[in-house]
Amino acid sequence: MKIEVIQGDITKIKVDVIVNAANSSLLGGGGVDGAIHRAGGKEILEECQQIRNRQGKCKTGQAVITTAGKLLAKKVIHTVGPVYNNEEGINEKKELLADCYRNSLLLAKENDLKTIAFPNISTGIYRFPKDIAAAIAIKTVKENPILEKVLFVCFDEENYKVYKEILKK
Template identity: 50%
Template structure:
C-alpha cells in the first residue's frame, strides 16, 4: 500500500472512496461531515436515512464504518466512520483506530483500490492532532487489505505537518 498526505478538500479528490468523519446519526453535521453531505448532494442523505431505518436504528456505533453512494462527489463511495470524542480520563485510542481499520475493511468489500481519509476525530471531537496522526498512520500501515493507495487529505497546514511527521516516524 502506498500512503500519501496532501492539504486538500476531501470532497474534490478523485479516489474510489472518501471517508467521512461522521457522527452516529449519519444525518450530516459540521466539518468534514457537513462538507461531504453538501458537496455530495441529497443521494448521500437518502442512503443514510435508509441505513438508519434498516440497519442502524440507534445510529452507527463509534469505531464502526458503513458505505453509501458518493452522490455528486468525484469518488464512487463515501465510507462513513464514527470517531470517538477525545477524553483526558479514558483511553479511546482503540475506537479511533477502529475507524481506520473498519473503513479499510468496508473499502475491501466494495473493491475500492484508493481511499482518502480526513483526520478523524481531530476537529470538533478534540483529539490532539499529533496523536490522531500517529494512530491513523500506525493503523493504516498495520491493516491487511487490498487497498493500494491511501491519501490523508488534510484541511490545514498544521494537520498536514502532523501526518507527515507521523509517516516519517512510522
C-alpha cells in the same frame, strides 16, 4: 500499498472512496461531515437515512458505506470517531479511533475499492489531540495494507505538518 498525505479539500479528491468523519446520526453535521453532505448532494443523505432505518445510529468506531452522489469518488464510507474530553478513558478512545480506520479499510476492501482518502478523524469538534490521532491513523493503516493506495487529506496546515512528520519516521 502506497501512503500519501496532502493538504486540501477531501470533497474534491478523485479516489474510489472517501471517508466521512460522521456523527452517529449519519445525517450530516459540521466540519468534513457537512462538507461531504453538501458537495455530494441529497443521494448521500437518503442512503444514510435508509441505513439508519435498518440499523439505527452508527456506533463509534463502526463504518457504513453509501453512494458518493455528485462527488468525484465512487463511494463514501461514514465512520464515527470518538469524542475526546480529557485523558479519562484514553486507551479505549485510542482503540475506537483505530477501529474507524480499520473498519473503513475493511469495508473498502469488501466493496472492491482500491484507493481511499481519509480526513483527520476526530480532530475537529471532537477535540482528539492531532499528534495522537495522526499516529493512530498512520499506524493502523500500515498494519492493514489491504488497499493499493491510502491518502490522508488534511484540511488544515497543522494536521498536514503533523502527518508529514510522522510519515517521515
